[in-house]
Amino acid sequence: MKPTEPTSPLDALWQAPVIAWAMLAGEGVAAVLALAPGTSDNRWVAFGLISLVVQWVALGTLGGLYAGRRWLARLRPTYVAYLALAMLLLASWLICGLGWLLLGELWPTTTQEAQRMFLRISGITLTVGLMGLAAFQNHWRTRQMAVRAKQAELEALQARIRPHFLFNTLNTAAALVHQRPDATERLLLDLADLFRAALGGPAEVALADELALTRHYLEIESLRFGDRLRVNWRLPENLPPIPIPTLSIQPLVENAIRHGVEPTASGGEITIEVAITAGTVNVIVTNPLPGSGPLNGSGHHVGLSSARARVLAMTRGLGRLETAIADGHYTATITLPMPH
Known part of the structure; x- marks a missing residue:
């Protein structure tokens, strides 16, 4: 009877708002990288390639975490955070490897260029991943605090009802x-x-x-x-x-x-x-x-x-x-x- 509602942070990962914000954030990262100094003259091509990589990395990581959420829910939150970062790096390396194989001339061809690209992508992935995890943990912590505050309010309301009914009943018992x-x-x-x-x-x-x-x-x-x-x-x-x-x-x-x-x-x-x-x-x-x-x-x-x-x-x-x-x-x- 209950609607789909996240009961742990991992349950929220595959919901439409989270996916939409992840894609928008990915497009923002792609735009910043395409406008950064040292990018090729054709920035639209660079934006398209970077956007393709970022979106596949983001969606692949979210999908992997959501698929394993039942197993991951048994782990401590710190371990889940480290594992999420590792999956983000793994997804970025996997997508870059596939891109190198499939895109041919549009991808860096020399070993030196590929190494620089690999290091650059790893650094960006770690930076964005740490920022995203911090933002998500703050959001979840705020949400849990709101739930606990609401529960405390309900318990206080119930505590105020019981004495009134108790006194009426005891007075009746005393009279009878x-x-x-x-x-x-x-x-x-x-x-x-x-x-x-x-x-x-x-x-x-x-x-x-x-x-x-x-x-x-x-x-x-x-x-x-x-x-x-x-x-x-x-x-x-x-x-x-x-x-x-x-x-x-x-x-x-x-x-x-x-x-x-x-x-x-x-x-x-x-x-x-x-x-x-x-x-x-x-x-x-x-x-x-x-x-x-x-x-x-x-x-x-x-x-x-x-x-x-x-x-x-x-x-x-x-x-x-x-x-x-x-x-x-x-x-x-x-x-x-x-x-x-």
Whole structure:
């Protein structure tokens, strides 16, 4: 279900942007060398020959690194850098050798000229290779730092949600412990299941497991609200085996209860629906608006922001979480791409 996305620096080498930039950089090197002093009078011919060599060297090196990326991924980054330089030199020597054989009179013919050309190409290859590796490592390091920063932000958001829910649940348990000890025991067991998933569970779970956790949460809240809380489940007979971020539906349901059930003396009904469309799975949580009108500015923006960010991160931008107000109801929809 996940799109092609580099998980290591080597995976990015054969993507269109990298290839395009490598070719543009190669043309720039060819242009500089063609304009350099000592080049033959016909600089267009020189540019064409140098461009041919540079492009084949660049593409050959990228292709070789990408073809061996699974094996190279086991090596330390320093060793991969040295190996990339060695492959760049090897590709330049190989292309120059083929050019000498195939281009005939257009290539240096004497041994002395060939040696000078060999040394010149080796020096240029090393210089350009070192510059390219430095630029690529800086780019990858910046990208990894951005990913780590985003992950830290998501963890901070989740940490801010848990205490709020914990305090509400413990208050409910304290109110019921003497009057309904059996219900209190069930509440604490459901709470343990939820926090086991939040604190020690995986970042992603199957949709069926996430809905089961949501049921545990609703069982807890039903002890608080009693008949005021009514839940309408609309699920297909067979849920698709699709992953979803852990505890991403629960904040939506908590939001629905807080704004659609709690403000009204008679309570309200929330609807949890799973709808399968062409290529997507939609999890829809709907609650009625309170009698005073649209939702105010307070609420579970932290929970929604965390769930939205985790859906985007898990689906690499293909999924989304959207909210809308229509016909007196507030709707939150998680859209996930179907696995291929």
